[in-house]
Amino acid sequence: MNSNYEHILEPFTFKSGVELKNRVMLAPMTNYASDDETGEVTEEELAYYSKRTGGVGAIITACAYVTRDGKGFKGEIGSHQDNLVPSLQKLANTIQHRGTKAILQIFHGGRMCPPELLEDRTPISASAVAPEREGSVTPREMTEEDIERVIEGFKESAKRALEAGFDGVEIHGANTYLLQQFFSPHSNRRQDKWGGDVYNRMNFIKEVIKEVKSVVENRPFVIGYRFSPEEIENPGITMEDTFKLIDFLKEQNLDYLHISVQDFWGGSIRDKEDKASRVLLAKERIGDKVPLIGVGSLHTPADVAKALEEVPLVALGRELIMEPQWIQKVEKGEEQDIRTTLSKNSQKELVIPDDLWNAIMNTPGWFPVEE
Ligand SMILES: Cc1cc2nc3c(=O)[nH]c(=O)nc-3n(C[C@H](O)[C@H](O)[C@H](O)COP(=O)(O)O)c2cc1C
Secondary structure, three states, rough: OHHHHHHHHEEEEOOOOOEEOOOEEEEOOOOOOOOOOOOOOHHHHHHHHHOOOOOEEEEEEEEOOOOOHHHOOOOOOEOOOOOHHHHHHHHHHHHHHOOEEEEEEEEEOOHOHHHOOOOOOOOOOOOOOOOOOOOOOOOEEOOHHHHHHHHHHHHHHHHHHOOOOEEEEEEOOOOOOHHHHHHHOOOOOOOOOOOOOOHHHHHHHHHHHHHHOOOOOOOEEEOEEEEEOOOOOOOOHHHHHHHHHHHOOOOOOOEEEEEEEOOOOOOOOOOOOOOOOOHHHHHHHHOOOOEEEEEEEOOOOHHHHHHHOOOOOEEOOOOHHOOOOHHHHHOOOHHOOOOOOOOOOOHHOOOHHHHHHHHHOOOOOOEEOOO
């Protein structure tokens, strides 16, 4: 092994006591391969995870909906009913191969749920404000009862993850979905205790974290939180808002915070002139209180080693789709063989589910596809 990369392979222990064998995690990535009717994982999906486990310290799964009205993707994993525990168990067992830890990402899509995926065809959100994108629909404003039901949904999903043998959960508070919708001044125009100033807009997040934490007993169990630092909309989440959110999150005794950005070193999406890395700004604000997972367009071991000079853990997304054996190749000193592009005839070899493969092929510029 190249000695420059030794740090990548060093173990890391979370506050809860769960130990990762190295510093690299599979970033949560939706793969559209669960049973679309029931939300159960399929053989196709288990094969995809099986191909990518064993090397990385942890796999954070694709997002899993916590209530039926939170389903945001076709073929998304369900975690919303007790009868899904055996399905979640299969997923955890498949991932926990040669020491890789399994973390379930728990999620509600809010106003971003495509109506055709919902039983009553109506997405719900903090307020009745449509997202700014073509063809979007105006969601129904959540009642007090809806709010309590969805908070309970996050709690129950975490409980099911624990029961199914997962090593932890990641609360998905990023990428414009429901938790972010409550924090955002664009999607949250409420005047009750769930909206108003930036602090009131954190109240939904606070309750979800509190309830998820309440399920842990008897064994070490990771609880992480993912957030997006900014939104492009006006009004929209600014870095100043996010600093206040971080000040709250870092006091919650969580195992980690996970930022969601496209480029680890990238600047503001609100102000192109502001080139300061959002990851580094978040890290500075967090200090040593809680570990931050960095992410975004990291491909080679040199990229990862450089990022790990700034943060204790990194997540790789697209790179591990293109190169499932990334860690094993670093371990063997075969980093020159690590693939950083996607060949058009590699679907079978890389064990990529059909619908994910089609999404990649039909979205130009998303992945570096070889011509
Ligand atoms: C196919 C695909 C699906 C994704 N699905 C999710 C998801 O379910 N939850 C989530 O938090 N982020 C999701 N993301 C974002 C990734 O976790 C990651 O932040 C992003 O791809 C940037 O990292 P990368 O440059 O290493 O790919 C997805 C990304 C991709 C490429």
